[in-house]
Amino acid sequence: xxxxxxxxxxxxxxxxxxxxxxxxxxxxxxxxxxxxxxxxxxxxxxxxxxxxxxxxxxxxxxxxxxxxxxxxxxxxxxxxxxxxxxxxxxxxxxxxxxxxxxxxxxxxxxxxxxxxxxxxxxxxxxxxxxxxxxxxxxxxxxxxxxxxxxxxxxxxxxxxxxxxxxxxxxxxxxxxxxxxxxxxxxxxxxxxxxxxxxxxxxxxxxxxxxxxxxxxxxxxxxxxxxxxxxx
Numbered sequence: 001x002x003x004x005x006x007x008x009x010x011x012x013x014x015x016x017x018x019x020x021x022x023x024x025x026x027x028x029x030x031x032x033x034x035x036x037x038x039x040x041x042x043x044x045x046x047x048x049x050x051x052x053x054x055x056x057x058x059x060x061x062x063x064x065x066x067x068x069x070x071x072x073x074x075x076x077x078x079x080x081x082x083x084x085x086x087x088x089x090x091x092x093x094x095x096x097x098x099x100x101x102x103x104x105x106x107x108x109x110x111x112x113x114x115x116x117x118x119x120x121x122x123x124x125x126x127x128x129x130x131x132x133x134x135x136x137x138x139x140x141x142x143x144x145x146x147x148x149x150x151x152x153x154x155x156x157x158x159x160x161x162x163x164x165x166x167x168x169x170x171x172x173x174x175x176x177x178x179x180x181x182x183x184x185x186x187x188x189x190x191x192x193x194x195x196x197x198x199x200x201x202x203x204x205x206x207x208x209x210x211x212x213x214x215x216x217x218x219x220x221x222x223x224x225x226x227x228x229x230x231x
Contacts, residue, residue, distance in 0.1 A: 006029065006061075006213055006214075007029055007030065007031060007061050007213075008028060008029045008030060009030060009031060010030065011027075011028030011029055011030040012028055012030075013025050013026060013027050013028050013030065013034075013035055013038045013039075013057075014026045014028065015042075020046065020049065020050050021046050021047075021050045021051075021052055021053055021054060022046070022053070022054045022055070022056075023039075023042055023043075023046065023053075023054075023055045023056075024055075024056050024057075024058075024202065024203070025038065025039050025042065025055055025056065025057040025058075026057075026058060026059050027039075027057050027058065027059050027060035027061075028059060029059050029060075029061065029214075030060075030061065031061045032060050032061035032062040032063035032064065032215050032217075033061075033063055033064050035057050035059075035060035035061065035063065035217070036057065036060065036063040036064075036066075036069055036215075036217055036219070037069070037072070038057075039055040039056075039057045039069075039217060039219050040055075040069040040072050040073060040219050040221070041072075042055045043055040043073070043219045043220060043221040044072075044073060044076045044078065044221045046221070047076075047078055047221040047222060047223040048076075048223060051222070051223050051224060052220065052221070052222050052223065052224075053220065053221045054218065054219070054220045055218070055219050055220075056198075056201050056202035056203075056216075056217065056218045057202055057204075057215075057216070057217040057218075057219075058202040058203050058204035058214075058216055058217075059204070059214070060204070060214060060215050060216070060217055061213065061214065061215065062086075062213060062214075062215055063084055063215050063217060065123060066082055066083070066084050066106050066107075066108040066123055067108055067110065067121045067122075067123030069082060069108070069219055070082060070108045070109065070110025070119075070121050070122075070123065071110060071119060071121060073110060073219075073221045074110045074111065074112050074119040074121075075116070076221070077112065077223070078221045078222055078223050078224075079109075079110065079111050079112070079221075079222045079224075080108065080109065080110040080111075080219070080220065080221055080222075081108070081109055081219075081220040081222075082107075082108040082217070082218055082219040082220060083105065083106060083107045083108060083194040083197055083198045083217075083218055084105070084106055084194070084198050084215045084216065084217050084218075085102075085103050085105050085194055085195045085198035085199040085204070085206065085207070085215065085216045086103035086104070086105075086207070086214070086215060086216075087199055087204050087205035087206060087207065087209035087210075087214050087215075087216060088205070088207065088208075088209045088210045088214070089103040089207065089213075090102060090103065090207050091103055091104055091127065091131050091174065091175050092104055092105075092126070092127040092174060092175045092176070092177055092188075092191060093150055093154070093174035093175065093176060093177070094177070094188055095177055095179070095184035095185045095187070095188040096184070096185075097154070097174075098150060098153065098154020098174070099152075099154065099174055100172065100174045100175075101174075101207065102188075102191050102192070102195055102206075102207040103191075103195070103207055104125035104126060104127045104130060104131060104175065104191075105125070105126045105127075105190070105191045105192075105194035105195055105198070106123065106124060106125050106126065106194065107122070107123075107124060107126060107190060107194055108121075108122060108123050109121075109122040110122070124178075125178075126177060126178050126187050126188070126190045126191035126194060127175035127176065127177055127178065127187070127191070128147070128148055128175065128176045128177065128178050128179070128180055128184075128187065129144070129148045129149070129175060129176075131163075131175065134148075134149060134160050134163050134175070135160075135164075137160035138160035138161050138163070138164060138166070142160075143158040143159065143160070144158045144159075144160050145158065146158055147176060147180045147181055148175070148176055149162065149163045149173050149174065149175055149176060150162075150173045150174045150175075150176060151163075151167075151169045151171075151173045152165060152169045152170065152171025152172055152173050153169065153171070154174075156181075157169075157173065163175070177191055178190065178191075195207060197218050198215075198216040198217060198218050199216035200216075201216075201218060202216040202217060202218060203216075204216030204217075
C-alpha cells in the first residue's frame with residue numbers, strides 16, 4: 001500500500017476534534033501502528049487528566065496486533081478497551097449466512113495482573129479463526145478443524161484453499177463468526193458491535209466501504225484501574 005500511494009509513511013496525525021476525555025484522530029494514512037500508537041498515547045493522557053480517555057482514529061493503515069495497545073495502556077497503570085474494523089475488508093459471514101459480509105473485527109480488553117509482567121490481555125477476532133491462520137493452513141496444505149470456514153456456496157469445509165477460491169471450489173468462501181453453527185449469533189453480535197464502535201464512531205467506514213487496507217480504530221484508557229494494583 002505504501003508503493004501504491006494509499007499509505008503515506010511519515011505523515012503526521014492530527015486531531016480533528018476533541019473534548020477533555022475524547023478525541024477523533026486523523027492518522028494521515030501513515031502506517032497503522034504509528035496511528036494507533038498516537039491514539040493510545042492520547043487516550044492515556046486524557047485518562048490521566050479526567051479518569052478516562054476515548055480516542056477514535058480514521059485514515060489509518062493496518063494497526064497489527066490490537067493487544068499491543070492494551071499492553072501500552074496497562075504499562076501506564078490503567079485498564080484498556082478497544083477494537084478495530086477493516087472498511088471494505090469482507091471476510092466473515094453473518095450467522096446463518098453463506099457469504100462474506102464483515103471483517104474479523106477484533107476486540108481487545110487489557111487489565112493489570114499480579115505483576116507488571118503478567119497482565120490480562122484479551123485480543124481476539126470475532127470470527128472463530130483469524131484469516132492469517134487460514135492462510136498458513138492453505139500455504140502448508142494442511143486441513144483446518146471443522147466449523148471454521150465455509151466454501152463459496154456457504155457449505156462447511158476443512159480445506160483452507162476454499163476460503164480463497166483456490167481449491168476445488170472457484171468462489172471465495174467465508175470465515176464463521178465466533179460460536180460456530182450453534183452460538184454464532186453471539187459472535188456475530190460482537191462483530192457488528194466492533195464494526196459500529198470502530199468504523200462508525202471514527203468515520204472510517206464499515207465493511208461496505210471501499211477502503212481496503214485501512215482500519216477504523218477506537219481505544220479507551222481508564223485510570224481507575226490503579227485501584228486494582230493496590231488490592
